[in-house]
Each structure stands twice: as C-alpha cells, then as structure tokens.
Amino acid sequence: MTTITRAGAESLERLEPLWLELHHHHQQVGGEALGPYVDDATSWTARRELYEGFLARGGFVLLAERDGELIGYATVAITPVAETLMPDTWSTGDRLAEIETLCVAPSARGAGLGGELLDRIDAELAAEGVGDVMIGAFVTNDGAIRLYERRGFRPAWLYMLRLAGRSA
Numbered sequence: 001m002t003t004i005t006r007a008g009a010e011s012l013e014r015l016e017p018l019w020l021e022l023h024h025h026h027q028q029v030g031g032e033a034l035g036p037y038v039d040d041a042t043s044w045t046a047r048r049e050l051y052e053g054f055l056a057r058g059g060f061v062l063l064a065e066r067d068g069e070l071i072g073y074a075t076v077a078i079t080p081v082a083e084t085l086m087p088d089t090w091s092t093g094d095r096l097a098e099i100e101t102l103c104v105a106p107s108a109r110g111a112g113l114g115g116e117l118l119d120r121i122d123a124e125l126a127a128e129g130v131g132d133v134m135i136g137a138f139v140t141n142d143g144a145i146r147l148y149e150r151r152g153f154r155p156a157w158l159y160m161l162r163l164a165g166r167s168a
Contacts, residue, residue, distance in 0.1 A: 001066065006124065015061075018072070019043070019101070025141075029140045034140070036163060061075050062117060072105060072114075073103050074118075076097050076121055093131055093132050095128075095130050096134065097133045099121060099134070115147065118147075133153075
C-alpha cells in the first residue's frame with residue numbers, strides 16, 4: 001500500500017536519491033541537444049536550496065512511500081501572483097502554485113503514482129485556497145506531458161535555450 005504524506009524541511013535529505021534519478025532521466029530524455037548538464041553534486045546542492053526556499057515561503061513537499069521505501073515525491077512552491085511573470089497576461093487568483101518537481105522512482109512508474117501525487121497536490125492546494133497551478137516538463141518528456149495534459153494542464157509558454165556551457 002502506498003501512503004502520501006506532507007513533510008517539511010526535515011525530509012529533504014531523503015529526496016536526494018530520487019532527485020538524482022530524475023536528473024539522470026532529464027539527461028536521457030533531453031539528450032545532448034538540451035545539455036550540457038551539471039554534475040550530480042552540483043545538481044542536488046542547487047535543488048535542495050531551491051526546496052528550502054519553497055518551504056520557507058509556504059510551499060510544501062509530499063512523500064510517497066510503500067513499505068517504508070520512498071518511491072516518489074512532489075515539491076510545490078506557492079507564490080503571490082504579483083511576484084511571477086503572469087500578472088500582465090492571465091487573470092488568476094492572488095497566489096500561484098508551481099509544481100516544481102513530480103518524481104516517481106523508475107521501479108514505480110506506470111502504476112498511477114504520478115496521478116496520486118497530483119490528486120494530493122490538488123487537495124492540499126484546495127485547502128489553502130489556491131486554484132491556479134503550473135507545471136513544467138522537458139519538451140522531450142512525452143510521458144510526463146501526456147500525464148499533465150490528462151490532468152487538464154495545457155502548454156502556455158515555451159522556453160528556448162542556447163547554452164554555451166562552461167569549461168571545466
């Protein structure tokens with residue numbers, strides 16, 4: 001049986017292995033065309049700091065566990081719309097949620113856990129009175145995009161990259 005619980009900053013270290021799985025998945029689906037990519041240590045350090053910031057500003061983390069094993073997680077940032085890039089384009093409520101990370105362990109993919117995490121995110125946001133939500137995905141991550149579209153998300157903005165990379 002899978003349980004999904006809301007957690008705080010004390011849970012962040014547990015996320016590292018799954019984040020690195022997702023970091024590697026991004027490299028796989030993105031390929032060299034979307035690189036260069038940072039190393040694992042740099043990636044996790046930056047991601048952890050990002051999560052700490054979300055939690056400090058009212059965001060949350062959800063942990064999905066089966067038999068005591070972490071098999072997925074989600075992190076959500078909640079931001080006043082005035083601090084986003086949206087107030088000049090779309091009519092929204094006062095706050096915007098961004099699902100920053102939705103991560104399912106490779107061994108648990110395809111069994112509906114992503115949808116369960118999205119259900120719980122929706123419930124948490126409804127309890128907080130937040131109805132406007134955005135999520136991003138690599139344009140080459142077809143599986144994630146299909147999941148999000150089935151949940152009512154629609155493409156609205158496309159970032160394009162031209163990365164020179166850094167020399168070692």
